[in-house]
Amino acid sequence: MSDNRSHTTPAAIPAATPAPRRAGWAGWTGYAAALWAAAYGVVALFWTISGRGYPFGPGHAEDSPPLLRSLPAPAGAPLFATVLLVTAVAALAMAGRHAETPPRPARAVLLAFGGTVAAVLLVGVPTVDVLALTGYAPMLILGAPFGRPRGVDYAAVLDWSLLNQALCLIGGYLVTFTVLSWQRRARGSCARCGRHRDGPARDRSRLLALSRRATATAVVIPLLYAVSRYAWLAGVPLGIDDALLRSLWDSGGVWAGAGLATAAVAGAALTLGLVQRWGEVFPRWTPGLAGRRVPIKLAVIPAAYVAPIVVAAGIGIVTSPELGRLTGYSPVLLATHALWLLWGPALAFAASCYYLRRRGACPMCGRQG
Structure with a gap:
């Protein structure tokens, strides 16, 4: 007697529904x-x-x-x-x-x-x-x-x-x-993550090495700016003459410079997190966040914003028509502003490496690595 029971063949199994392509x-x-x-x-x-x-x-x-x-x-x-x-x-x-x-x-x-x-x-x-x-x-x-601050016309x-x-x-x-x-x-890659179907996996150790060099550059340059401004606040005419320092004290410019220097130091510290463990996991001293993973966007978005504007600012300063009429500034001090043209690309590259190291599977193509 033949067995009339139905058999489930591989062809009869319905195909799995493909995951939605989240292009973002x-x-x-x-x-x-x-x-x-x-x-x-x-x-x-x-x-x-x-x-x-x-x-x-x-x-x-x-x-x-x-x-x-x-x-x-x-x-x-x-x-x-x-x-x-x-x-x-x-x-x-x-x-x-x-x-x-x-x-x-x-x-x-x-x-x-x-x-x-x-x-x-x-x-x-x-x-x-x-x-x-x-x-x-x-x-x-x-x-x-x-x-x-007083006297500021917003x-x-x-x-x-x-x-x-x-x-x-x-x-x-x-x-x-x-x-x-x-x-x-x-070029046949994923529009969201850039991974190619047949592309090789990234060498994370090499990526980290390149990131450390770029990060060091992006940390040192703003600190050079901060050192000079803090020196003026302390009464030391670093890179300028005494007359210009007195003028900055009389106008209150030393306080404005110190404020920008503080922002530069804070930015340098945050940039350092691109290659540090605390840049990936919140440290123990952060209330309510200790041990949690740092969102990738929290590090990448500020860097993506700052990178082009420091380059623009550097170009604006070194090409300013006022530059030729400035007196009391050392050429070495003015050269620190020219370094901003290197600061921006270094910061952008360091942030890109940080993103590439930490990103997971792509929601659009599903590839990893």
């Missing part, structure tokens, strides 16, 4: 960049048509970034409008995982254009004012309810030019991540 920022950043560029491009069109509102150029010489100091409104406004509207179209073409990948020559042009726009927005437009405001932010926020600090610099920073990050995710897709 790689899924929306291109559309956000296109929207930002289109909106800001319309604002630049208003500058062009009305002749009002252009925040850079000779009329704003003290607040303008080096690239835009000599660019007047009749030329700068339409240039901004044109570049931004083209950027909106390019970002839309690179948006989403279904974006087309053009032939290699066109791909190279699109990547070069997007990379240039991102670099200008992140490094070319911001001035030293953005870095200074970042350093002063704790004092301004905590002191505002008590009327301190409306003058947060002016139209600074607002545009902040908008350009936002756009620069959006364009950067749009180009990054699109370039990864174009």
Whole structure:
């Protein structure tokens, strides 16, 4: 007698439902960049048509970034409008995982254009004012309810030019991540994590060694700045002459310098955490957090913000037209500001290595390593 019982064959087993592909920022950043560029491009069109509102150029010489100091409104406004509207179209073409990948020559042009726009927005437009405001932010926020620091006009600090610099920073990050995710897709890698299906696993020991060198650079440079400012507060004219030191005491500039120096020391200490155990697990002396893992974004996002603005600030200082009229400063002291052009890339690289060491499986492709 034949056995009529049904048998379950491998072919009859339903296939497992694939895990959802969580694209995260790689899924929306291109559309956000296109929207930002289109909106800001319309604002630049208003500058062009009305002749009002252009925040850079000779009329704003003290607040303008080096690239835009000599660019007047009749030329700068339409240039901004044109570049931004083209950027909106390019970002839309690179948006989403279904974006087309053009032939290699066109791909190279699109990547070069997007990379240039991102670099200008992140490094070319911001001035030293953005870095200074970042350093002063704790004092301004905590002191505002008590009327301190005295004599600070918040409306003058947060002016139209600074607002545009902040908008350009936002756009620069959006364009950067749009180009990054699109370039990864174009080479067959995961748009979110950059891992390739057949790529080799990363050598974590080598990554840590490179990270330590970059971190050391990103720690020492701000400390050099802090040493000179603390010396002035102590009455030691380190890198300046006695007349300039007296002038800084009379104007209260030594206190402002000490405040920025404190922010620099705090930033250097946090940067050191990129290669220390306490940068991955909260130490025992942190109430309520001891033993918990430090969120990766808590370390990476501040570094990603500071890295481009210190480069922009360094460029602004060493190319400032006021530099030739300064008296009492040592060339060695002024050279410490030129080191900021190295500080930014070192900090960005150290933060990238920190992220690569600590990241887990990608929510989008599932790969590890």
